[in-house]
Amino acid sequence: MVINHPLLGPRDASEFVYLGDASLMDRPNWLDKDAGQKFYKYQYLRDNPHLEHKELWFHEQGDRSWLIVTRNISTHEILTVELAKKFFDKGV
Amino acid sequence: MRYSLLKIIKEGLTGNKGWRPIWRNPEPKKKYDVIIIGGGGHGLSTAYYLSNVYGINNVAVLEKGWIGSGNIGRNTTIIRSNYMLPGNEPFYELSLKLWEGLEQDFNYNAMISQRGIINLFHSDGQRDAYARRGNAMLLEGADAELLDEESVRDICPFLDFNNARFPIKGGLMQKRGGTVRHDAVAWGYARGADNKGVDIIQNCEVTGFKIVNGVCRGVETNLGPISANKIASCAAGSSSRVMSLAGIKLPIESHVLQAFVSEGLKPILPNVITFGAGHFYVSQSDKGGLVFGGDIDGYNSYAQRGNLPVVEDVCEGGMALMPFIGRAKLLRMWGGVMDMSMDGSPFIDKTHIQGLYFNGGWCYGGFKATPASGLCYAHLLATDEPHEVAKELTLDRFIHGKIIDEKGVGAQPNLH
Numbered sequence: 111m112v113i114n115h116p117l118l119g120p121r122d123a124s125e126f127v128y129l130g131d132a133s134l135m136d137r138p139n140w141l142d143k144d145a146g147q148k149f150y151k152y153q154y155l156r157d158n159p160h161l162e163h164k165e166l167w168f169h170e171q172g173d174r175s176w177l178i179v180t181r182n183i184s185t186h187e188i189l190t191v192e193l194a195k196k197f198f199d200k201g202v
Numbered sequence: 203m204r205y206s207l208l209k210i211i212k213e214g215l216t217g218n219k220g221w222r223p224i225w226r227n228p229e230p231k232k233k234y235d236v237i238i239i240g241g242g243g244h245g246l247s248t249a250y251y252l253s254n255v256y257g258i259n260n261v262a263v264l265e266k267g268w269i270g271s272g273n274i275g276r277n278t279t280i281i282r283s284n285y286m287l288p289g290n291e292p293f294y295e296l297s298l299k300l301w302e303g304l305e306q307d308f309n310y311n312a313m314i315s316q317r318g319i320i321n322l323f324h325s326d327g328q329r330d331a332y333a334r335r336g337n338a339m340l341l342e343g344a345d346a347e348l349l350d351e352e353s354v355r356d357i358c359p360f361l362d363f364n365n366a367r368f369p370i371k372g373g374l375m376q377k378r379g380g381t382v383r384h385d386a387v388a389w390g391y392a393r394g395a396d397n398k399g400v401d402i403i404q405n406c407e408v409t410g411f412k413i414v415n416g417v418c419r420g421v422e423t424n425l426g427p428i429s430a431n432k433i434a435s436c437a438a439g440s441s442s443r444v445m446s447l448a449g450i451k452l453p454i455e456s457h458v459l460q461a462f463v464s465e466g467l468k469p470i471l472p473n474v475i476t477f478g479a480g481h482f483y484v485s486q487s488d489k490g491g492l493v494f495g496g497d498i499d500g501y502n503s504y505a506q507r508g509n510l511p512v513v514e515d516v517c518e519g520g521m522a523l524m525p526f527i528g529r530a531k532l533l534r535m536w537g538g539v540m541d542m543s544m545d546g547s548p549f550i551d552k553t554h555i556q557g558l559y560f561n562g563g564w565c566y567g568g569f570k571a572t573p574a575s576g577l578c579y580a581h582l583l584a585t586d587e588p589h590e591v592a593k594e595l596t597l598d599r600f601i602h603g604k605i606i607d608e609k610g611v612g613a614q615p616n617l618h
């Protein structure tokens with residue numbers, strides 16, 4: 111697979127480390143009343159869809175940026191690649 | 203029809219005209235006691251033990267393709283019970299015991315070969331870890347033997363013992379481990395279940411559940427709705443897809459694992475060997491091909507095929523362990539979709555929806571579990587109580603902190 115890095119252009123997927131579902135960016139607030147349940151769902155449960163999947167890749171052997179890659183899980187086709195930072199800056 | 207030496211001789215002398223298909227291809231009935239979703243190894247063994255041990259024969263196995271088209275026909279066929287944790291080891295040891303009697307039990311040749319498995323170690327730390335694992339196995343009544351370098355040399359003189367980076371210092375051997383003809387397992391269980399009246403319905407995909415007031419009463423399929431008192435999901439890599447139809451989110455990610463077979467060689471590997479310094483495991487099939495594999499590709503996938511970086515990694519592992527492998531040509535490679543769970547251990551449990559049961563999360567190690575998985579799932583379906591050795595394989599163990607994480611890597615499925 112070749113990941114089209116928004117800053118560095120096409121890079122081989124083996125330069126990256128895969129973390130998982132992009133929902134891992136939405137860490138629950140530990141002060142919430144039902145934080146236990148929320149952390150359980152956040153940490154352990156996955157949608158695990160079979161077509162489009164938004165996921166986190168870390169460019170470890172490159173510029174060390176986190177990317178959000180949207181992939182078709184059944185064909186390995188990469189649909190979009192964005193910097194994860196973009197979403198943090200928005201305060202998500 | 204029972205298979206026996208007498209039968210083979212009789213058929214041989216009369217032109218082999220008496221052999222019949224070993225299971226029927228029935229139309230689905232309107233209603234069953236139990237519907238099993240997925241005609242892989244686990245679905246078929248569940249049907250077998252339900253009908254042969256628990257006396258429940260009004261059962262259908264619904265398979266979206268043909269039986270054996272999933273991971274049961276794609277794996278590298280290694281069986282062993284060299285786990286460590288109390289939640290796992292008794293289960294896998296029961297499975298190995300069932301393998302040992304399986305061919306007599308279901309009267310089918312599954313080519314079970316207890317040729318032994320050696321997990322090599324390359325450092326003092328690894329030796330300690332394997333000694334500990336071996337002791338945990340002995341405590342559960344399994345067999346384990348710690349081999350020094352000399353003993354490994356006696357068995358496998360062709361390994362690269364003096365590898366500059368990862369010299370071989372010994373291995374943990376389980377002599378009762380080995381390999382099995384994987385698709386014969388599916389066929390044998392299918393035949394044994396069909397003999398007792400179980401309907402094996404191929405090309406029948408489950409597309410929805412009929413859930414009324416929190417009770418699951420049947421499934422929707424491409425062949426129309428079918429009702430049942432109990433519905434048992436057993437869809438391995440497709441578990442999340444199937445359970446999402448009931449609105450259930452699982453602690454599972456689907457990942458691809460590849461396997462490789464070389465051209466046929468004369469007998470060279472006496473047993474199953476795993477490399478301790480990289481991820482590489484290998485055995486030799488009865489046709490002579492070296493059957494080997496390594497890590498999962500590491501990203502979510504439903505594609506049943508992998509990518510080249512893992513091919514390179516696996517082949518490098520092979521070269522480091524046994525350099526002669528570089529002379530053999532690679533004949534075939536393929537992939538299967540793994541139901542990777544959050545702690546690397548499986549589930550055999552009820553769900554919060556009455557009448558709906560779940561079996562999955564087998565990761566890359568569910569082939570060896572096929573007999574015990576079927577027996578324990580049948581036990582749960584028949585009695586509504588977990589089987590003694592599967593008590594800890596619950597779906598909600600993460601809420602209660604009862605994680606069964608052999609590797610200790612946490613909720614990161616691609617590392618298990």
Ligand SMILES: Cc1cc2nc3c(=O)[nH]c(=O)nc-3n(C[C@H](O)[C@H](O)[C@H](O)COP(=O)(O)OP(=O)(O)OC[C@H]3O[C@@H](n4cnc5c(N)ncnc54)[C@H](O)[C@@H]3O)c2cc1C
Pocket residue numbers: 239240241242243244245264265266267268269270271272273274275276277278279280281406407408409436437438439440444459460461495536537538539540564565566567568569570571
């Ligand atoms: C390359 C590879 C190597 C492996 N090596 C080993 C090994 O050496 N040792 C070991 O112990 N394990 C190994 N495994 C793991 C093992 O193969 C699996 O864990 C095990 O086979 C899974 O259980 P199963 O046989 O029931 O799965 P499957 O055979 O995949 O059965 C699931 C079935 O469900 C069906 N299905 C899915 N969705 C639906 C639906 N909606 N309706 C109807 N049917 C449906 C599928 O078509 C499939 O046939 C390996 C796996 C792979 C891919």
